Amino acid sequence: MFSAHDVLETTNTTGLSEADATRTKYERIGEHLKRQIREGQILPGTALPSEQQLASLFDSARSTVRQAMGLLEREGLVSRVQGKGTFVSDQARQRLSCGLDILALVIPEVLSGFYPSLQHSFEESASQTQNQMLVCCTRNNIDKQGNVILQLIDNQVGGVAIVPASTPPTPGYQIRQLQKAGIPVVLCHRPVEGITAPLLGLPFREIGRLAGEALVAQEHRRCGFFAPHRTRTTDLYLEGFQQALADVGCTLAEEHSYFGAPGVIDMQELDAEIASTLQQMLERPDRPTAIFTSFDSMAERIYLHLTKMGLRMPEDISLIGVGDQVRHSVLQQQIASVTVDETRLGHRAAELLDQMRTGGMAIETTLTEVMPVEVYQGTTLGPVNTNV
Incomplete structure (x- = not known):
C-alpha cells in the first residue's frame, strides 16, 4: 500500500541519476512519482498526499510540487x-509502460496515391513533439494488418494512426x-x-458527386467508372457519381464500369486488365x-493507355481521378482530380x-472530422x- 512514508523513504535513499x-x-x-507508478508501488486509484505533505517530503516549495x-x-x-485530492489515473501504468516516443502510421501503400503526403506531414508533426515515427504498410490485406497490429502492441508504441484495410473490411477486434x-x-x-x-474521414459520396458534376458541367452524359476493387468506399463514390448523372437524366451503364480484383493495391497487377477494358469500352458505339x-494511381494508368491508343485529353475524352491536393509528379499535375488535403490530415492525426x-482526450471518443475536398482542373477535363 502506498503511503507518505513510502515517498519519504524512497526519496531519501535514491540518488540522482545523470539524467x-x-x-x-x-x-x-x-x-520520481512516475517510477513508483510504473513499478506498481503506487496503484491506480490511489490518492496522493496533499501538496503540503509532498512539499515537506521532497523538501520543496508548494509551487514546485x-x-x-x-x-x-x-x-x-x-x-x-x-475537495477530495489528487488520484492516480486508472490507465497511468499503461501509459507509462507504452513507448510514448514512437507513433505508428499504418497504411495500405507508401509510394502512391494519398500516402506520401500523409507520411510526410505525420512525421513532421510527430517530430515536433519529440516522437519517432514508424511506417507500416499492409498492402490493404487484413491478415497482414493484424500481424502489424500485434507487433505494434508488443513494441508498446505510443499511438497508431491507421488507414484501415478495406477488402474485406477491417474487423473491429483488430x-x-x-x-x-x-x-x-x-x-x-x-x-x-x-x-x-x-x-478523420473522407466524404466519399461527396467526392463522387463533385467528380460527376465536374463532368456534367462539361456536357458529358456518357461516362465510365474505374475502381481498383469493389468496397463500401467504392459504393459511396458510385452513389455520389450516379446522383450527379441522375440530376441531368443520365445513368451509368454497367458496361461502362470496371472493378479490379479484391485486395489489389498495386496498379501494375491490373495494368493489362485496365488496358483491355478500356479498349473494349472505346470500341463500343456508345463509348464513354x-x-x-476512384484512385489517382489508376488514373495515371488510364492516362498512359489512352495516350497509347492515340486519344487526346480532353479533346477526345476527359479523365478525372481522386487523390492528394499535393500533385507529386508531372503526370499527376496533368490529371484532373477531386483532391483531399492529406497534409492537413496527417498533422491532425498526430495532434x-x-x-x-x-x-x-479519451482513447474512446466519438470525435469525427470530415476532410474538405475540392476539384483540381488539371488538363484532362x-x-x-x-463528334464522339
Missing part, C-alpha cells in the same frame, strides 16, 4: 478531484486490441464498424466520353494522438466532343 541532475526540481519530483502535479495531470497520469493495450488510435479516411475512436476513377496520450 535527473539535468532536470528541474519539479521534473525530478514528477519522474504544484508544477509537478500539473505535469502528471497533462500526461494523463493523475486527476484532481475538487483495432480493439490496440485500445485494450492502452494505445490510442486515430482512424484515417474511413471508420471501422463497432469501434469508437477519433475519425469521360472517365471517373489527436498526442492529446490522447497526454490525457487531453474539358467539354464533350460532339
Whole structure:
C-alpha cells in the first residue's frame, strides 16, 4: 500500500541519476512519482498526499510540487478531484509502460496515391513533439494488418494512426486490441464498424458527386467508372457519381464500369486488365466520353493507355481521378482530380494522438472530422466532343 512514508523513504535513499541532475526540481519530483507508478508501488486509484505533505517530503516549495502535479495531470497520469485530492489515473501504468516516443502510421501503400503526403506531414508533426515515427504498410490485406497490429502492441508504441484495410473490411477486434493495450488510435479516411475512436474521414459520396458534376458541367452524359476493387468506399463514390448523372437524366451503364480484383493495391497487377477494358469500352458505339476513377494511381494508368491508343485529353475524352491536393509528379499535375488535403490530415492525426496520450482526450471518443475536398482542373477535363 502506498503511503507518505513510502515517498519519504524512497526519496531519501535514491540518488540522482545523470539524467535527473539535468532536470528541474519539479521534473525530478514528477519522474520520481512516475517510477513508483510504473513499478506498481503506487496503484491506480490511489490518492496522493496533499501538496503540503509532498512539499515537506521532497523538501520543496508548494509551487514546485504544484508544477509537478500539473505535469502528471497533462500526461494523463493523475486527476484532481475538487475537495477530495489528487488520484492516480486508472490507465497511468499503461501509459507509462507504452513507448510514448514512437507513433505508428499504418497504411495500405507508401509510394502512391494519398500516402506520401500523409507520411510526410505525420512525421513532421510527430517530430515536433519529440516522437519517432514508424511506417507500416499492409498492402490493404487484413491478415497482414493484424500481424502489424500485434507487433505494434508488443513494441508498446505510443499511438497508431491507421488507414484501415478495406477488402474485406477491417474487423473491429483488430483495432480493439490496440485500445485494450492502452494505445490510442486515430482512424484515417474511413471508420471501422463497432469501434469508437477519433475519425478523420473522407466524404466519399461527396467526392463522387463533385467528380460527376465536374463532368456534367462539361456536357458529358456518357461516362465510365474505374475502381481498383469493389468496397463500401467504392459504393459511396458510385452513389455520389450516379446522383450527379441522375440530376441531368443520365445513368451509368454497367458496361461502362470496371472493378479490379479484391485486395489489389498495386496498379501494375491490373495494368493489362485496365488496358483491355478500356479498349473494349472505346470500341463500343456508345463509348464513354469521360472517365471517373476512384484512385489517382489508376488514373495515371488510364492516362498512359489512352495516350497509347492515340486519344487526346480532353479533346477526345476527359479523365478525372481522386487523390492528394499535393500533385507529386508531372503526370499527376496533368490529371484532373477531386483532391483531399492529406497534409492537413496527417498533422491532425498526430495532434489527436498526442492529446490522447497526454490525457487531453479519451482513447474512446466519438470525435469525427470530415476532410474538405475540392476539384483540381488539371488538363484532362474539358467539354464533350460532339463528334464522339
